[in-house]
Amino acid sequence: MKRVSQLTALALLCGLASFSSLAADMPNAMTLSQLQAQHGTPVDTRPSAFYNGWPQTFRAPSGHEPAALNLAAAWLDSMSDEQLALWAKNHQLTPATAIALYGDDRDNQAVKARLEKAGYRHVSLLSDALQTPGRLQRLPHFEQLVYPEWIHRLQQGERITAAPSADWKIIEAGWGAPKFYLLGHIPGAGYIDTNEVESEPLWNKVSDDKLKAMLEKHGIRHDTTVILYGRDVYAAARVAQIMLYAGVKDVRLLDGGWKAWSDSGLLVQGGVPGPVKPAPDFGAPIPGQPQLMVDMEQARGMLHRQNASLVSIRSWPEFIGETSGYSYIKPKGEIAGARWGHAGSDATHMEDFHNPDGTMRSADDIAAQWKRWNILPEQHVAFYCGTGWRASETFMYARAMGWKNVAVYDGGWYEWSSHPQNPIISGERGPESAL
Template identity: 75%
Template sequence: MKRVSQLTALALAFGLACASSRAADTIQALNFQQLQQAHGTAIDTRPSAFYNGWPQTLNGPSGHEPAALNLSASWLDDMNDKQIADWVKQHQLNAGTPVALYGSEREVQAVEARLRRAGLTQLTTLSDALQEPTRLQRLPHFEQLVYPRWLHNLQQGRHVTAAPAGKWRVLEAGWGAPKLYLLSHIPGADYIDTNEVESEPLWNKVSDAQLKVMLEKHGIRHDTTVILYGRDVYAAARVAQIMLYAGVKDVRLLDGGWRSWSDAKLPVERGTPAKVQPEPDFGVTIPARPQLMLNIEQARALLHRQDASLVSIRSWPEFIGTTSGYSYIKPKGEIAGARWGHAGSDSTHMEDFHNPDGTMRSADDITAMWKTWNIRADQQVSFYCGTGWRASETFMYARAMGWPNISVYDGGWYEWSSDSNNPVVSGERGPESSL
């Protein structure tokens, strides 16, 4: 019998499987090499934490298969058929695309069923998924976005991957009085009001001296690991980014915020936080990382450059000047020369950066979104929004993605628009407007 090439055998496998088992409408399982030869796509059906790099077991494989997409089975209840179809279209999949799924049997079956309803037919499993650690990909700093079970295990004193090096603290961040916190919060979490890190008239960060007092009051030194979460992820991110600027070495976010903890049905407690033992000294001069927070002149210097991007993390209606986005900000428009980094439907949403469960969208998706507007990892990149919250969330994602030269322009649109001499632009426009 003649020998046939692997590619020919693969084609025969596809053809025979589709012809002989139409009732099951399935094809033979593929290994990673075969999937590549067939120009197919792998889909990771596990939660995004494991896709990003957290091992499912203490010494298990870390990351996802190269170029794999993430469509977690845990998202399916939050996605209607149109949203699944839009996801398929966005990732340029079609009925003839070979697609190999991996994850648990239950996860794979659930995702497969929804993809078939969306019109994909060449669905199978990846037979050697996660079996070759050296080829797996992960977020360069996945540990900066923790997930609920990891935090729970840490609290229980169990061994965890990427454990804090020393003392650690959990804080819930929110604006104003801790009304929801008092009803239910993560056990042992302290509460920090965002008014402790930013103030009127422009909602810029408070002085360095005030930051020092605040951090010491909350029992935080520069070498304390701080794990932040919020009812709104960007509230926690705002505090996190300012702490990093101040000099806290290890600041992490609970990916997906309070919702992710609640969805995981982990223990909660109510009432006021336990009394915190203040630290006598933060331990380093604040700011230890001044480069993470830009002023207006530093932000202006990034405009219209190929090696830098001043990035607007605002909704499209805000970016084109249909609305200011805020009741207390009257001027509409955008910084002339800024690049659009996406955000969400309005000034209180960040859907463009979130999976259906509120966790961070895949780094590949975010990178592709930014590339359209000439925003790249090899540039000096500074994010801004109206007053810093959305920009800080994006900063934390870019940090987890390993972008090396990032910052937040603290004043944002509020500060820029308060001076009529600053150049402003409105109306529909594309990436070329920032060149």
């Protein structure tokens, strides 16, 4: 037998003591098959990036256990007791449900304590978690939603999963002058004003010629990997969606936006954007993916169909016509025949799609709320909102979820409501109104 140093022995003993303590606190540690036999629920206590599919280390398992819910320990400080109760209710958890946790020991303990405080007494450890890679599930395109440490490792030249295949850029997107960017941004990041990609009177995307000139000015070719983030996720998503339409092949979002980077404790840089060497040419025809945008006539043709959904990403008060949602959009109401895709409490929030830390909610949760309104992955789906920002965020999520035929109706409610001949509806209604 090999000799073991005192330090190694101590570490092993501490590890065994930690596991023993954890097992003592969670007396009914069980395997996934045992949990399934009790009709129980596995709960992943790791950050959503790892739940979605990013491996925690370069060759670590990728994804989450089948039917697992994500309740990251890092969210707990942001969740009130009422919010935790709603999370449990939405996932049909009761005090009688068998729950098995997996993730970091400390995270498991924190989640266990919070669940027990809320009245859940059958909380144990999933003993064989992440040990069978073939059964793990993940977002089909988890790599399109990056996380802070991945960006940091990319900048440091470390070996990473889903690394860019060629040149790459990190860019912050926001409306107007970069006033917040000047105070602090991701080191080396550029800046794009959303006014460079959309314009009045309806805030639709700029012409293809202007789009080409903008991309070249920022040194972006069709084969450049662009990693976007924003103080508001939907600002970055708006730019990302338009870049994909233009033909940039690899566009990614920092999941959770600037808040995710700020909360990570990684280095922050202040000051003006550095000089950018323009690209001599975009290198491909624009638009490269015209199908990612639909116009008003195409949107009208998607109404009241079983194989298509025109999806409103607007708050419920906007959808039923209580408010337009915008100071500069006067008409209230909704496109008659559109399906409600959820959004948030008002025109500037997207709580229905976010975890407590602002990252993307689980794909299963999003798909379930869409399914209730007959919005299905096999359909041709076009999202819209007031002017395109919220719609673009959901487009990016659907794309990460593997939905293959998704687009944005660029004109949205602003354009639709400016044409009196377009059908409009108001009032409380359910999914049957769009059939």
